[in-house]
Amino acid sequence: MQPAWKVYSPATGEEIGELAETSLSETGFIYERSNTAFKTWSQLAVSERLVYFKRLRHLMAEKMDEIAEIISKDTGKVKTEAIVADIMPTLDGIIHIEKHAVKSLARKKAATPLLLIGKKSYIEYMPRGVVLIISPWNYPLQLAMVPILSAAAAGNTVIAKPSEITPMVGKCMEQLFIEAGFPEDVIQFAHGGKEVGAALVEHNPDYIFFTGSVRTGKIIGEAVAKKLIPCTLELGGKDPMIVFKDANLERAVNGALWGAFTNSGQVCMSVERLYVERPIYDQFLVLLKEKARELRQGAAPSDDVGSMTFPAQVGIVASHIKDAVQNGAVLETGTDPDEWKTGRTLFLPPAILSNVNHSMAIMKEETFGPVLPIMPFDDEEEAIALANDSKYGLNASVWTQDDVKANRVAGRLVTGAVVINDVLVSVANHSLPFGGAKQSGIGRYHGENSMRMFCHEKAIVKDSG
């Protein structure tokens, strides 16, 4: 282990703990132990593995407040949001695994064609081996825990590399697995930054599940291409929200605010582009501004918008706003980035930008901050064209009371998910696949695939002999 590094809260600036970085030489031993543990863990029946999951779920429910406190201090998000949007989805993910693992991972009978008459056909799901899970800082619990547990339920051993930006949550997760009594080395943690992540990739895991930026996703994609390691990449987004003139105005305004400003906009599926049909555009903007000004910012559980987590992200948000304003955008709420007083604390005022267009970075690049650019459109074709005019394709939302139109538009959006008359919520349904189109990623998790993706699908044909 390396010397410990000190960790500070982005909301208060206070020192909240310290953690020792995993040394690069240690990463090889982690793999050795993981390979050894695989020999026994993979041989357990799924139901035997699930005993540990139930214990973990109960432990997390008991310690909910303590975990929420750690997440809130480490990320700067308000504690309520840590509970509702990070701990609860994790618990829900565990329940989904407990409910579905046995059936999902069982040998499945397949049809046998006439050509093979007299024989039987099956599909078996075999664990892959050692799975590397690299996770980010915005929802540091659920984006690590759900893939870790899906992989482990399928019989793999796991090496987790949580984000170095929220290391206290990484340490907390490691402790939870120990306290829940998981067998030694089934789930191991490596702590540190990109050097540690890169070293872990170099050790040839049997599968990599990565959640993070497009930039890092491409680096990992390149590394695994050379080694032919299968992987899932869950990357960024620039999600559009389309509001037609017949939408429920008040709900749509609330949806836009929540979709854009929850977790200070540090959500891969935040609403980052808002398109409103021209006849209601002015009215929508007035209401949006009114309600945006009512949002309370701070670190108390009752506050609406917490702090940013990662100092480097503040610079990106500022540069997108400045570029937009220099090119004619109007800052309807929020303040000029030059007036932001950020030191160790990172509160950014929620910003709404009008008079934007698709040549601006604010409409092209992922901002990952509390900024909502709004633009009018004239008809359905234009709305679809604008929404699809992006290198990303993670999520989208469509707001209208016309069901036929909603389904028609949803069917033409090139994204991994579409939510009709709401935002973000598709990710909360563990029965639905989650993932992106275009540069938003490769592969899907959650849904039927959540555990099988961590398996070799093996075809078996059996003759009676």
Ligand code: ADP
């Ligand atoms: P973000 O900007 O959202 O933090 P990153 O993509 O930089 O996203 O980081 C996501 C995760 O990937 C973090 O755990 C980080 O340490 C890890 N990471 C960053 N660079 C690399 C790399 N080259 N190889 C492996 N892991 C990396």
